[in-house]
Amino acid sequence: MEARTQPTTHATMLGRTPPGAAAPAGSAPPPLKAESRGLSFHYGKFQALKSITMPVHEHRVTALIGPSGCGKSTFLRCFNRMHDLYPGNRYEGEIVLYPDNTNLLDRDVDPIEVRMRVSMVFQKPNPFPKSIYENVAYGLRVRGVKNRNLLDDKVEASLRGAALWDEVKGRLHEVGSNLSGGQQQRLCIARALATDPEILLFDEPTSALDPIATASIEELIAELRRQVTILIVTHNMQQAARVSDYTAYMYLGELIEFDRTDTIFFKPRRKETEDYITGRFG
Amino acid sequence: MTYVAQTPEQIRGLIAKAKRRDVAFVALGVVALGIGFATFVALFVDMLIDGWARLSPEFFAQFPSRRAGQAGILSAWVGTTLVMIVTAAVAVPLGVAAGIYLEEYAPKHWVTDLIEINITNLAGVPSIVYGLLALGLFVYAFGLGQSIRTAGLTLALLILPVVIVATREAIRAIPGVIREGAYAVGATKWQTVRDHIVPYSMPGILTGVIIGMSRAIGETAPIITIGALTFIAFLPPAPVTGDFPFLSFEWLKAPFTVMPIQMFNWTSRPDEAFHANAAAAGTILVFMTLTMNALAIWLRYRLRKHIKW
Numbered sequence: 001m002e003a004r005t006q007p008t009t010h011a012t013m014l015g016r017t018p019p020g021a022a023a024p025a026g027s028a029p030p031p032l033k034a035e036s037r038g039l040s041f042h043y044g045k046f047q048a049l050k051s052i053t054m055p056v057h058e059h060r061v062t063a064l065i066g067p068s069g070c071g072k073s074t075f076l077r078c079f080n081r082m083h084d085l086y087p088g089n090r091y092e093g094e095i096v097l098y099p100d101n102t103n104l105l106d107r108d109v110d111p112i113e114v115r116m117r118v119s120m121v122f123q124k125p126n127p128f129p130k131s132i133y134e135n136v137a138y139g140l141r142v143r144g145v146k147n148r149n150l151l152d153d154k155v156e157a158s159l160r161g162a163a164l165w166d167e168v169k170g171r172l173h174e175v176g177s178n179l180s181g182g183q184q185q186r187l188c189i190a191r192a193l194a195t196d197p198e199i200l201l202f203d204e205p206t207s208a209l210d211p212i213a214t215a216s217i218e219e220l221i222a223e224l225r226r227q228v229t230i231l232i233v234t235h236n237m238q239q240a241a242r243v244s245d246y247t248a249y250m251y252l253g254e255l256i257e258f259d260r261t262d263t264i265f266f267k268p269r270r271k272e273t274e275d276y277i278t279g280r281f282g
Numbered sequence: 283m284t285y286v287a288q289t290p291e292q293i294r295g296l297i298a299k300a301k302r303r304d305v306a307f308v309a310l311g312v313v314a315l316g317i318g319f320a321t322f323v324a325l326f327v328d329m330l331i332d333g334w335a336r337l338s339p340e341f342f343a344q345f346p347s348r349r350a351g352q353a354g355i356l357s358a359w360v361g362t363t364l365v366m367i368v369t370a371a372v373a374v375p376l377g378v379a380a381g382i383y384l385e386e387y388a389p390k391h392w393v394t395d396l397i398e399i400n401i402t403n404l405a406g407v408p409s410i411v412y413g414l415l416a417l418g419l420f421v422y423a424f425g426l427g428q429s430i431r432t433a434g435l436t437l438a439l440l441i442l443p444v445v446i447v448a449t450r451e452a453i454r455a456i457p458g459v460i461r462e463g464a465y466a467v468g469a470t471k472w473q474t475v476r477d478h479i480v481p482y483s484m485p486g487i488l489t490g491v492i493i494g495m496s497r498a499i500g501e502t503a504p505i506i507t508i509g510a511l512t513f514i515a516f517l518p519p520a521p522v523t524g525d526f527p528f529l530s531f532e533w534l535k536a537p538f539t540v541m542p543i544q545m546f547n548w549t550s551r552p553d554e555a556f557h558a559n560a561a562a563a564g565t566i567l568v569f570m571t572l573t574m575n576a577l578a579i580w581l582r583y584r585l586r587k588h589i590k591w
Binding site for chain 2: 080087124
C-alpha cells in the first residue's frame with residue numbers, strides 16, 4: 001500500500017515546495033517530528049485503526065481527512081493518549097516521537113508525560129469556567145510554576161501567539177466562557193500553546209465556528225507552524241487544502257494515501273482518494 | 283383522498299385541536315400545583331395562628347418548664363443547631379469524598395454497580411433503623427453516650443446517601459470535554475479533581491447537602507431511639523472558653539434535646555397551653571428549614587454565575 005511508504009519516498013515525489021514551507025523547491029522534506037508505525041487501535045472488540053504507518057514532519061501541518069467514522073479523530077487522539085481515560089481501549093504498534101525516540105504508546109510511558117509534550121485543541125471550544133488568565137496559565141500551574149512574573153509573561157506570549165491578546169488584554173480576569181465562540185477557541189489554542197508543546201493536535205477545531213472565526217483560526221494555524229508541529233483533523237477538504245502541507249486520507253480505519261497536500265488534491269495516486277476529493281464519494 | 287391536512291381550513295382546525303390539549307394540560311398542572319401549595323399554606327398558617335401568641339424573644343431564651351407560659355425552646359434550638367453542625371461536619375466530607383471516588387476513581391464493574399444500588403437504596407431506609415443502628419454502634423459499642431456527637435453521627439449516616447448521590451449527579455453534569463481539556467494540558471487525576479471537578483460540582487453538592495440537612499433537622503425517631511432527653515434545663519458547655527486553648531469540645535459529649543422532640547413532648551401533654559408552645563416551635567422549625575433552603579439557593583446562584591459551558 002502506498003501509504004506505508006517511508007518518508008524518504010515522499011521526497012522523490014515532491015514537485016514543488018509545500019505552501020508556506022521554508023524549504024526551497026526540490027529540497028529534502030523537513031525532518032520527522034513523529035512517526036506512527038503499524039498503529040492499530042481497538043475500542044473493546046471493535047478495531048478502529050488498522051496498522052497505520054505515517055510520518056509527521058516537523059514544523060509542518062499534517063491534515064487527516066476522510067468520511068465520518070474513518071478513524072481520523074481516533075488516530076489523532078492516540079498522539080496524546082486521550083484514549084487512556086476510558087476503559088476497554090487498546091493500542092498496538094507505536095508512535096515514535098523524535099528526536100528522543102520515545103514510543104508514546106509504550107506502557108511504561110506515562111500518558112501525563114505524553115500530554116505534557118503533545119497538546120490538544122478540541123472540536124467544541126472548551127474553556128474552563130475560570131478567568132481568561134487562569135485558562136491560559138493552567139498548563140503551567142499543573143507543572144508547578146508559581147512565579148508570578150513568569151506566569152504573566154507566558155500568558156501574554158500565549159495569547160499573542162493565539163492572536164487574542166489585543167482583544168482580551170484589558171479583561172484577563174473575566175470569565176473565559178463569556179467570549180465569542182471564535183475567541184473561546186483561540187483561548188483554548190493559547191492554553192495549549194502556553195506549555196510550549198512539541199506537537200499541537202487540532203480535532204476539527206472550526207466545526208463549531210462561523211466562517212469569519214474559521215478564517216481567523218486557519219490563519220493562526222498557518223502562523224503556528226513556525227513554532228510547533230501540527231496535526232489537524234478536518235471534515236472540510238477546502239480547509240485541509242488551505243492550511244496543510246501534508247494530507248492523509250483515511251477510510252474505515254485504514255490510511256489510504258499520505259502525501260504532500262497538493263499531490264493529494266491534484267494528482268492522487270489512489271482512485272479512492274480521488275473519488276473522495278472530487279466529491280464522488282463521502 | 284388525502285390523509286394530510288392541506289387546505290388552510292384543515293390546517294387551522296388541526297392547530298385548534300392541538301391547542302385545546304395545551305389548555306387542558308395547563309389546567310391540570312395548575313390544579314396539581316394548587317393542591318400542593320394550598321396544603322402547605324394551610325398547615326403553616328394553622329400552626330402560625332395556634333402558636334402566634336407564644337412567639338416572643340423570651341420563647342427563645344427560656345428553658346422548658348412545667349408551666350406552659352414560661353416554657354421556651356432555648357435548649358431545643360441550641361441542641362438542634364449543635365447536632366446539625368456535627369452532622370454537616372461528618373456527612374459533607376465523607377459523602378463528597380465517596381461521591382468523587384465512585385465517579386472519578388472507582389473502576390466500573392459489578393462491584394461498583396452493587397455499591398451504587400445499595401447507596402440509592404440506603405436513602406430509602408426508614409430513619410428508625412438508623413436510630414437502632416446508632417444505639418448499638420455509637421452508644422453501646424463505641425461508648426459515645428446519649429450525646430450531641432452520637433446524634434450528629436446518626437443523622438450524618440442518615441443523610442450520607444443523599445450527599446453521595448447529589449455529588450455524583452453534580453459531577454456527571456460536568457461536560458466530558460471540560461475534563462478532557464484538563465487532562466490534555468497534562469493534569470493528573472487529582473489535579474483535575476481539585477481544580478475542576480470539585481469547584482464545578484460545588485453548587486450541585488451544596489444543594490444535596492442542604493436537602494439532606496433539611497431532612498435531618500426534622501428527624502425525631504432516630505434521635506429518640508439513641509436516647510435524647512425530652513426535658514432539659516441546661517445548655518451544653520460553651521465551645522469557646524476563657525482559658526487557653528480557648529476552644530472546648532466538651533459540648534460534643536453533652537446530653538441534649540432537639541426541636542422536633544421538644545414539639546413531640548409538648549403535643550403529648552394534656553394541657554392545651556402546651557399545644558400552643560408546640561405550634562410556635564413548629565413555626566420556628568419551618569423557618570429554620572426555609573432559611574437553610576434560601577441559603578442553598580443563594581449559594582448556588584452565586585457559585586453558578588461563573589460556571590457555564
